[in-house]
Amino acid sequence: MESTVNPKAYPLADAQLTMGILDIIQHSTNYKQLKKGANEATITLNRGISEFVVMAADTEPLEILLHLPLLAEDKGTLQLAAE
Amino acid sequence: MAPRPRKRASRPKPRPGSRRGGGGGDDDPFFESEPKRRRGGRDEDIESEDSDDDGVAAFGGGFDEDGDERGREEEDEETVGEKKMRMTKEWLKKVTEVAKRGQEDDDEDESGGRRVAEILQRKQLEESGRKRREIAARVLPPGPQDGFKVLVKHRQPVTAVALSKDSDKGFSASKDGIIMHWDVETGKCEKYIWPSENVLVSHHAKPPISAKRSKQVLALAASSDGRYLASGGLDRHIHLWDVRSREHIQAFSGHRGPISCLAFAPDSSELFSGSFDRSIMQWNAEDRTYMNCLYGHQNEILTMDALSKDRILTVARDRTMHLWKIPEESQLVFRAPAAASLECCCFIDDKEFLSGSDDGSIELWSIMRKKPILIIKNAHPVLCTNLNSVDNDDESPKENGMHKPENVPSAAQSWVGTVAARRGSDLVASGAGNGLVRLWAIKPDSKGAEPLFDLKLDGFVNSLAIAKSGRFIVAGVGQEPRLGRWGRVRSAQNGVAIHPIRLKDVKEDL
Numbered sequence: 356m357e358s359t360v361n362p363k364a365y366p367l368a369d370a371q372l373t374m375g376i377l378d379i380i381q382h383s384t385n386y387k388q389l390k391k392g393a394n395e396a397t398i399t400l401n402r403g404i405s406e407f408v409v410m411a412a413d414t415e416p417l418e419i420l421l422h423l424p425l426l427a428e429d430k431g432t433l434q435l436a437a438e
Numbered sequence: 439m440a441p442r443p444r445k446r447a448s449r450p451k452p453r454p455g456s457r458r459g460g461g462g463g464d465d466d467p468f469f470e471s472e473p474k475r476r477r478g479g480r481d482e483d484i485e486s487e488d489s490d491d492d493g494v495a496a497f498g499g500g501f502d503e504d505g506d507e508r509g510r511e512e513e514d515e516e517t518v519g520e521k522k523m524r525m526t527k528e529w530l531k532k533v534t535e536v537a538k539r540g541q542e543d544d545d546e547d548e549s550g551g552r553r554v555a556e557i558l559q560r561k562q563l564e565e566s567g568r569k570r571r572e573i574a575a576r577v578l579p580p581g582p583q584d585g586f587k588v589l590v591k592h593r594q595p596v597t598a599v600a601l602s603k604d605s606d607k608g609f610s611a612s613k614d615g616i617i618m619h620w621d622v623e624t625g626k627c628e629k630y631i632w633p634s635e636n637v638l639v640s641h642h643a644k645p646p647i648s649a650k651r652s653k654q655v656l657a658l659a660a661s662s663d664g665r666y667l668a669s670g671g672l673d674r675h676i677h678l679w680d681v682r683s684r685e686h687i688q689a690f691s692g693h694r695g696p697i698s699c700l701a702f703a704p705d706s707s708e709l710f711s712g713s714f715d716r717s718i719m720q721w722n723a724e725d726r727t728y729m730n731c732l733y734g735h736q737n738e739i740l741t742m743d744a745l746s747k748d749r750i751l752t753v754a755r756d757r758t759m760h761l762w763k764i765p766e767e768s769q770l771v772f773r774a775p776a777a778a779s780l781e782c783c784c785f786i787d788d789k790e791f792l793s794g795s796d797d798g799s800i801e802l803w804s805i806m807r808k809k810p811i812l813i814i815k816n817a818h819p820v821l822c823t824n825l826n827s828v829d830n831d832d833e834s835p836k837e838n839g840m841h842k843p844e845n846v847p848s849a850a851q852s853w854v855g856t857v858a859a860r861r862g863s864d865l866v867a868s869g870a871g872n873g874l875v876r877l878w879a880i881k882p883d884s885k886g887a888e889p890l891f892d893l894k895l896d897g898f899v900n901s902l903a904i905a906k907s908g909r910f911i912v913a914g915v916g917q918e919p920r921l922g923r924w925g926r927v928r929s930a931q932n933g934v935a936i937h938p939i940r941l942k943d944v945k946e947d948l
């Protein structure tokens with residue numbers, strides 16, 4: 356599993372942080388605050404209403420997500436890559 | 439962020455016709471005449487209330503209006519007092535005999551009196567929960583004749599078993615909606631008949647979302663006074679049954695997901711229900727009304743337990759266990775220690791409780807600490823011989839960050855599906871799908887637990903109940919787990935199995 360991760364996905368969250376990320380995703384799902392998918396994430400980032408972006412490291416091809424860190428840096432949003 | 443507050447009006451009180459628990463034929467004329475003559479209905483209500491009050495007056499309460507009533511009241515009150523005095527004298531005589539048998543050498547009145555006082559004091563402490571009764575030290579190893587015997591057979595996997603307070607009657611429910619009422623001594627069982635859809639609607643049940651109402655029952659609870667049985671399942675309703683007549687009384691609606699667990703508060707008619715919609719609702723079985731809703735869980739609630747001091751314990755799939763204090767309207771949150779998800783929980787006494795996880799571990803918790811006192815890892819390992827009877831695929835996807843599947847038993851058979859405790863004592867049992875029900879002894883003063891014995895029982899143990907006397911344990915067994923179909927043991931018999939627990943004789947045991 357380690358060897359199959361794209362080296363461009365860096366840094367990766369460890370097991371404990373991944374659990375916290377999953378908890379946040381679950382809470383936001385219950386409160387109807389979660390946007391799923393790269394398109395919706397881009398829209399919320401452009402509008403400035405995004406607070407936290409989670410990207411999957413096993414996306415194939417990973418390049419369809421690589422514009423999100425740049426947008427997040429511009430908007431000052433937290434970004435994190437999860438395995 | 440708190441969820442948006444939802445307005446939830448209290449449901450109107452049902453009419454006394456439905457309170458009697460009559461059949462459909464009896465209720466229809468009453469409800470038909472209701473819209474025509476509303477005032478007439480109210481008069482009938484008043485008359486029914488008067489008759490109820492007369493019933494209450496027969497037990498010593500009631501009116502002081504006229505002389506005859508007062509005279510009868512005095513006689514009843516005196517009779518009640520005499521009855522209490524007679525029962526107390528019989529009890530003292532019994533305790534004195536036990537004390538004398540315990541102390542055969544010296545029969546001095548002074549030491550006998552002190553011994554009687556000690557027995558009564560210890561009895562009172564144990565009943566109020568301040569002291570833990572030591573049963574585990576007296577458990578004898580199961581003999582070759584002992585073993586689980588099938589008491590009641592079900593066609594589908596049993597999802598819930600419940601015992602009445604004095605442990606002479608039991609109830610079991612299965613996935614096909616069959617609710618059984620059985621006697622512990624004789625094994626004689628009777629079935630609860632589900633009423634038709636019209637009767638259910640007249641008992642305040644909402645129409646089902648799909649075309650047909652699902653009758654799968656996931657939870658059962660028996661009230662302390664032995665009058666009510668509550669069942670909940672996939673149809674999002676809590677059904678209240680009368681134990682004596684085995685008839686449907688009323689349906690409580692309000693949950694937006696399947697009911698996964700039910701619990702009656704001890705010595706009370708308050709009923710708590712947990713659901714897959716992440717909320718816990720509080721109902722009153724006597725008044726047939728909704729009382730409160732508790733929020734806090736972030737995922738489906740799986741199991742629930744209730745104890746005195748108006749506290750309930752719930753576990754959910756968000757890996758947390760919540761201890762709710764109903765009068766203070768507060769809660770304590772306990773998080774699962776590892777990546778495991780908590781599956782079941784039960785109270786041991788007021789300060790300690792137990793939980794089981796889906797990674798096969800059992801955790802002992804105390805109310806004073808946020809981390810478990812003791813974690814028993816791999817409490818129910820899957821034996822090699824059991825793998826032949828397993829049809830499901832044993833390969834499981836590797837969890838993120840845990841690349842050692844050998845150390846984590848991922849088969850569905852090793853999930854701790856249920857834990858049960860004899861309340862106020864140190865005897866605890868746990869069940870899974872690996873063919874064993876394990877007994878554990880809780881050490882005093884929060885020092886952990888140790889295994890006692892393993893009782894062999896094929897199948898998924900979906901529910902456990904230990905008798906109040908500690909002399910037998912009842913298990914609800916199924917070929918499938920309670921909440922899904924991710925495993926199947928074909929050699930298992932769907933039903934309720936009972937196993938005797940032999941205790942050493944103690945002369946002071948009352």
